[in-house]
Amino acid sequence: MIVTTLILGLVLGGTYALLALGLTLQYGIARIMNLAYGELTLIAAFGLVALFQQAGISPLLSLLVLPVLGYGLGWILYQGMMRPLVARSDGTGRLEVDSILATFGLLFLIQGLLLLAFGANFTSISYLDRGVSILGVSVALNRLIAFGICVLSGGALVWALNRTTWGLRMRAVALTPGSAPLVGIDVNRIARQGFAIGTALACVAGASISMYQTFSATGGVIFTMKALVIVIMGGVGNVPGALIAGLALGLLETFVATAIDPGLTLAATFTIFLAVLLWRPQGLFGARS
Amino acid sequence: MSFLQIDKAVKQFGGLRAVDGVSFAMERGEIVGLLGPNGSGKTTLINLISGALPTTSGAIHLNGQNLTGLRRDRIAREGVARTFQLVRILPSLSLRENVMIPAVFGRKAHWGAEAERIASAALDRVGLAGRAMTAAGDLTYIDQKRLELARALAAEPEVLLLDEWLAGLNPTELRDGVALIGDLKAQGLTILMVEHIIDAVRALCPRVVVMNSGQLIADEATEVALGDPRVIAAYLGEESDA
Amino acid sequence: MMRIILPLAGLVLLALLPLWLSDYGLGLMVGAATYVTLASAWALFSGHTHYVSLATVAFYGIGAYTVAVLNEVLPYPLVLMVAGAMGAGLALIVGLSTLRLKGVYFVIFSFGLAELIRQLITWYEVNVTGTLGRYIFLEITTAGIYWQMLGLGALTLALTAWIHRNRLGLALRVIGDDEAVAAHSGIHLARVKLIAFVLSAVILTLAGAITSPRYVYVEPSIVFNPTVSFLTVIMALLGGANRLCGPMLGAVPLFLLFEWLSAHFPDSYPIFLGLMFIAVVFVLPNGVIAGVETLRHKLREARS
The missing domain is CATH 3.40.50.300 (P-loop containing nucleotide triphosphate hydrolases)
Incomplete structure (x- = not known):
């Protein structure tokens, strides 16, 4: 019983951690709180399903292609929409309110386009939906793949941020965007990259999730909220923190669903979220003030 | 003491x-x-x-x-009244309103004509008398510093x-x-x-x-x-x- | 003198409308009056402080739910009072604990709060009372609801006008510009924010309570629909949230437009809402009123 909860929780948590990675990069490096994040994951989810059902393209191939397209989309979004707001705000607090409102707009815009293209019904394809036994617990293969992708991309990201000069530049911009230009860093370029990579990761997450979970065009907000809970729990911009917090949230939800009441999982998520916001807004692991 | x-x-x-x-x-x-x-x-x-x-x-x-x-x-x-190392003004308020704030919310809690009189006097003192109705966001750096001092003075500290x-x-x-x-x-x-x-x-x-x-x-x-x-x-x- | 007579005359005229309007027209007027009230009440707190609250529907829904639960137990005026008290109580608790959160944290908190309340009520209704939906049977005509909402809206505008002229309004504007300067000038930040937040929340709750008989059937997913919060924000911002009449000027046309859109193009409704948000941020960052003023200013300068 406990082993089952633990394994299922960890697998679910892997999905959540993956979901949060992109958002923590976007907010940590580009300083844009992207409330349309869940809709970006949905684009990839619908894209994978459409490619599979209409063109017979293997989801595993889509998993490689969609993030590249996502990078391009993020690049365009940052350059066309966020950059003008950053330039206009001129370092004042106005960027925060502006980016919230602009990404609200993006949220509804994408949601509307998805509704037009795919309708309001729930979609699912259940690809590679066969059980694999782990320590006597049967786990669906597609979930395991998603968990593997999370571990891989999370690990790669942590490595790149801590071990490469590119990562050093990223971290410099995340810590002090004001003084990064003094050492010759093009802040605009780094922020754009952060936003684009964040979008690419959103697509990785969306594409992996679509292989086993049902989703609908109006469900993006739930993804955004879960990603946000994890980002704030882990500390904004803190990639290892997001990984740990994602796994923790997966465990918590699985525990609440099996031990208390499945109807209360969302309520539990929000309670944790509100509690973290109130008592540790800097995150459970972060100490950045 | x-x-x-x-x-x-x-x-x-x-x-x-x-x-x-x-x-x-x-x-x-x-x-x-x-x-x-x-x-x-x-x-x-x-x-x-x-x-x-x-x-x-x-x-x-x-x-x-x-x-x-x-x-x-x-x-x-x-x-206790203060100015800030990095000057802080209230950009969307007029100069007079900027300076009125500590007079209104300070220890003497002036309101209406009296608060405006104190604000005008403080602006006068730092040499910003003629511009009471301009928006503070439009000031040059030096004038922002003056405005900040006027605001501190209007607190009657x-x-x-x-x-x-x-x-x-x-x-x-x-x-x-x-x-x-x-x-x-x-x-x-x-x-x-x-x-x-x-x-x-x-x-x-x-x-x-x-x-x-x-x-x-x-x-x-x-x-x-x-x-x-x-x-x-x-x-x-x-x-x-x- | 005209500043009082003109609005009063307008109010009387609006109050007489049910004499001529069809049921459909009256229904539209109720909706418009509701959104004018919601947007104005939202702006009462958020307009100057720039705290973007998405908790509107939390209060609105609580108002509606209070009526749904109590409408057969207590006389109507008492139900309204209980609703107002519930809104005030919740706002006090939320305000005391969260008004030190800033920017995006507050936005997300307020959104999460509405969702949490919806989830908890759903769970309670399903598991404890065993019914998800409730019915509201009250002997109130549409015109009756309209008059109440008109009164509440007028009260909100009057309250806002009064606040704009007194210390509270000035303090809110200073807080919106720079909280540190506000505190060092002697403004009690927590108290000022809390007063405005509670006032705003009570009105939002009452609006939900007054309009609830229109639903007849009430369940959490209906009265805690987050779209209400989003619409309220965009209406207030479109008109200009820091102006007395801004929220009203944004709410009436947008409400009518969205009604028309949801009747004729139900699928492209979100696209339009999204474009509205983006347009307001990029084209009219300070609202229509300020935009028109800037334009006039430029024209005058161009002429001279």
Whole structure:
């Protein structure tokens, strides 16, 4: 019983951690709180399903292609929409309110386009939906793949941020965007990259999730909220923190669903979220003030 | 007890003691310069007195009233007014409204015509009289500094804390600025000023307190302090035992 | 003098409308009056402080739910009072604990709060009372609801006008510009924000309570629909949230437009809402009123 909860929780948590990675990069490096994040994951989810059902393209191939397209989309979004707001705000607090409102707009815009293209019904394809036994617990293969992708991309990201000069530049911009230009860093370029990579990761997450979970065009907000809970729990911009917090949230939800009441999982998520916001807004692991 | 009394004030940020057991006192009507190299804890001390940061330990009294642990607005109503190292104005309000704020919400709680009269008088004093209705966001840097001083004056403070208010002024403006602070001093206002411009300190402050690495290293007459080997060592960045 | 007579005359005229309007027209007027009230009440707190609250529907829904639960137990005026008290109580608790959160944290908190309340009520209704939906049977005509909402809206505008002229309004504007300066000038930040937040929340709750008989059937997913919060924000911002009449000027046309859109193009409704948000941020960052003023200013300068 406990082993089952633990394994299922960890697998679910892997999905959540993956979901949060992109958002923590976007907010940590580009300083844009992207409330349309869940809709970006949905684009990839619908894209994978459409490619599979209409063109017979293997989801595993889509998993490689969609993030590249996502990078391009993020690049365009940052350059066309966020950059003008950053330039206009001129370092004042106005960027925060502006980016919230602009990404609200993006949220509804994408949601509307998805509704037009795919309708309001729930979609699912259940690809590679066969059980694999782990320590006597049967786990669906597609979930395991998603968990593997999370571990891989999370690990790669942590490595790149801590071990490469590119990562050093990223971290410099995340810590002090004001003084990064003094050492010759093009802040605009780094922020754009952060936003684009964040979008690419959103697509990785969306594409992996679509292989086993049902989703609908109006469900993006739930993804955004879960990603946000994890980002704030882990500390904004803190990639290892997001990984740990994602796994923790997966465990918590699985525990609440099996031990208390499945109807209360969302309520539990929000309670944790509100509690973290109130008592540790800097995150459970972060100490950045 | 003195008018403004600081007793063993400590401010700890994690492992760093930004202010480390600082004690000194000021009498009513006195003007004192607060010197020290960058990062020595001067602004942090200003933040402790004005309540922007809570003290880790120690006590600060104004006129016998304990300010330690009070909220910023309570300390403001006790008569502490300040300017900011990086100038802070209210960009969407007019100049008059900017200056009215401490008159309205300060200890005397003026309202209506009286608040406007005080605001106009304060603007007049810093040379912004004709522009009461302009939006503060449109001002030049120098005028923003003036506006900030006018706002502090409109609080009708007991003690005025100036955090490098003279920094960034050109020679003419600096002369005007020094004259302005000199006027305030002549009218009996108690002023504690953080300042790097030594000529201005010489002209205005008979006495200075000097900080280095969070500690008070000198509290003496300005001319004595400026020749004090410890002070010179602190500014030149030498080891204090060298 | 005209400043009082003109609005009063307008109010009387609006109050007489049910004499001529069809049922459909009256229904539209109720909706418009509701959104004018919601947007104005939202702006009462958020307009100057720039705290973007998405908790509107939390209060609105609580108002509606209070009526749904109590409408057969207590006389109607008492139900309204209980609803107002519930809104005030919740706002006090939320305000005391959260008004130190800033920017995006507050936005997300307020959104999460509405969702949490919806989830908890759903769970309670399903598991404890065993019914998800409730019915509201009250002897109130549409015209009756309209008059109440009109009164509440007028009260909100009057309250806002009064606040704009007194210390509270000035303090809110200072807080919106720079909280540090506000505190060092003697403004008690927590108290000022809390007063405005509670006032705003009570009105939002009452609006939900007054309009609830229109639903007849009430369940959490209906009265806690987050779209209400989003619409309220965009209406207030479109008109200009820091102006007395801004929220009203944004709410009436947008409400009518969205009604028309949801009747004729139900699928492209979100696209339009999204474009509205983006347009407001990029084209009219300070609202229509300020935009028109800037334009006039430029024209005058161009002429001279």
